[in-house]
Amino acid sequence: MTNEGVHADERPAPGTRRPGGxxxxxxxxxxxxxxxxxxxxxxxxxxxxxxxxxxxxxxxxxxxxxxxxxxxxxxxxxxxGEDAWTPPDTGSLEGDLRALAHEVVDAFADESKAAAPTAFVAASFQSPRAADALRAFYAERFSRCEAVVTRAVERGEADRDTDAAALVRAVSAPLMLRLFVTREPIDAALADQSAAVALAATRAGAFTRR
Amino acid sequence: MTNEGVHADERPAPGTRRPGGxxxxxxxxxxxxxxxxxxxxxxxxxxxxxxxxxxxxxxxxxxxxxxxxxxxxxxxxxxxGEDAWTPPDTGSLEGDLRALAHEVVDAFADESKAAAPTAFVAASFQSPRAADALRAFYAERFSRCEAVVTRAVERGEADRDTDAAALVRAVSAPLMLRLFVTREPIDAALADQSAAVALAATRAGAFTRR
DNA sequence: GGGCAAACGCAACCCATGTCGCATTACGAT
DNA sequence: ATCGTAATGCGACATGGGTTGCGTTTGCCC
Structure with missing residues (x-):
């Protein structure tokens, strides 16, 4: 869930007839x-x-x-959004969820790294265009994250019809709430807690559909 | 967690010597x-x-x-932030958490109700002054919400050293993530899921300190 | 009810943001 | 090489948000 500031190098500008110039x-x-x-x-x-x-x-x-x-x-x-980011693969659901949460914390660790992602959220409040771009960005990011759940299901760590979308969002939600809404500081301990909460809920079947 | 648009009627303007005029x-x-x-x-x-x-x-x-x-x-x-809002008291932790989540959904149900709260978040990205006000607002709101956890502890529904602050934030976090960041729609079913996840994690001890 | 200071109204003004018409450059193809 | 066209550069201009100085009103106290 990081790398928002990194650009996938050189792509033809869309809608133009001067691709390389x-x-x-x-x-x-x-x-x-x-x-x-x-x-x-x-x-x-x-x-x-x-x-x-x-x-x-x-x-x-x-x-x-x-x-x-x-x-x-x-x-x-x-x-x-066009980078090659993939979610962590630590071998266990717990490890993956923790790694995901820690990536969020790391991505916003210092001011300079946090500036761009924060600005994107800010811009989304100003214009529908930016809001659409943000929606698409996070839809893609979370979609990639669902691989973590798929692997966990294959390992038997999660129910077969676990709501993967909800689960991966639940991991980062408490962190982003603090980053963007309540503006409280976040740290590694909070990342661990977020992951632990999501994991416990998963094991209890709270993310299982119906 | 609602009523952000309602004003507690008439209070002397701060820092002025013309309180009633x-x-x-x-x-x-x-x-x-x-x-x-x-x-x-x-x-x-x-x-x-x-x-x-x-x-x-x-x-x-x-x-x-x-x-x-x-x-x-x-x-x-x-x-x-100066209203008289208090968290729901349904008699059970599950009922309270569900009611809290549903209040969030209701508060953002239609465009006109959602406008003010959304604008406050937007403004917090533009000025430190607004950011401070928002932080204070949510700190107060979530602080009031902790009463729900206190009652649950007294009823024996939750561990005595449950992290109440984290628990009440966990309930609304997935909803606010969708409202303000990923800009996905939210509904009553999602509120139920959020409450169920938080409840399951509580019962599993994921919010218990250390 | 008179006097004082705070708060407000008003109009002119300054400056940054955003726009327009036209000249110029660079790309791509013949 | 040369030509047509898209893309950019350029400066002048319009627009509106934000500021300033000063006059007027309002509330409070004696």
């Missing part, structure tokens, strides 16, 4: 400027002019191609 | 205008001029007293 360079430069702007000033301090200066791309171009900050954020988020 | 009327009018603006246009569409027009208070006054939108949101959130 200036357009692609512009897009990459802009995306980098957005991410560096986020870690420098956070989302509230991110401005189009900053991106223009730090990317060497003119303000007008940014508005034309992306339509504004929301579009820039949505695009950056799309790119962030 | 124009100042208080202004404050009330402004707070109402903010809330109606939120349900009309949502947080991204809320503007100072809208509040000025719909409250009859001049733009300049709004900037002077509240410092901008963030201040208005923080003030409205402070007021929202």
């Amino acid at each position: 200036r357009t692609a360079r512009t897009r990459a430069a802009v995306r980098d400027a957005v991410l560096s702007g986020l870690s420098d000033h956070g989302y509230p301090g991110l401005t189009i002019e900053y991106v223009a200066e730090h990317s060497g791309v003119h303000k007008t171009t940014l508005y034309r191609r992306w339509g504004g900050l929301e579009g820039l954020m949505a695009d950056a988020l799309d790119l962030a | 124009r100042t208080a009327r202004t404050r009330a009018a402004v707070r109402d205008a903010v809330l109606s603006g939120l349900s009309d246009h949502g947080y991204p569409g809320l503007t100072i001029e809208y509040v000025a027009e719909h409250s009859g208070v001049h733009k300049t006054t709004l900037y002077r007293r509240w410092g901008g939108l963030e201040g208005l949101m923080a003030d409205a959130l402070d007021l929202a």
